[in-house]
Amino acid sequence: MIKKQFVVIGLGRFGSTICKELFLQGHEVLAIDQLPENIHKVSKYASHVVVADAIDEDALNSLGLRNFDHAIIAIGEKIQPSILCTLILKEMGIKKVWVKAQNEQHEKVLEKIGADRVIHPEKEMGIRIANQLNSERIIDYIELSKEYSIIELVASNKVSSQTIENLDIRAKYGCTLLAIKNGEDINISPSSKDTIYEGDILIVMGQNNDLKRFEVQGL
Structure with missing residues (x-):
């Protein structure tokens, strides 16, 4: 460092x-x-x-x-x-x-x-907490701009044991998967062949509407 x-x-x-x-x-x-x-x-x-x-x-x-x-x-x-x-x-x-x-x-x-x-410490924290309260799947939320954000989502059994290639998150939802966390392990810039399991934390970036669509439909 x-x-x-x-x-x-x-x-x-x-x-x-x-x-x-x-x-x-x-x-x-x-x-x-x-x-x-x-x-x-x-x-x-x-x-x-x-x-x-x-x-x-x-x-x-x-x-x-x-x-x-x-x-x-x-x-x-x-x-x-x-x-x-x-x-x-x-x-x-x-x-x-x-x-x-x-x-x-x-x-x-x-x-x-x-x-x-x-x-704006209070405003930024308020936004993060409100988004966590809004969905049981959202672990954390970072607002990049009025239109774009980064969120941490919990993978459900719906996507468990599927590869990133099969899920095709970018093409279907316009979102970018930045990393996958499993316990203390974190996979930065995962490859298309990497597999997602239920309970994994997905760190995803995208337009707010696309992120919401991925949360509701993709997971």
């Missing part, structure tokens, strides 16, 4: 979780928040911790943030600091700046000022 450098600004529940997971994955993480108590909570899960104001350009410059690969701005409910911090980091030349948005208006502003990705 290539070790990367991340800076996480804003250490509420969302920011602190990202900080901890990136650190546990072996990356270098600089955690920044203006509240010492938030810094204390993540001190064990960050390479460096700093108490600083997210819109203090001089303070951010002094930390050498321009050398970091990726910045995550996870500032809480205040929209203005989030926007100003995004502007500062983009002007510094940080390659990728991901920002947590509070609402659609906030998202539009962030996109206009150059945020590389806008994140």
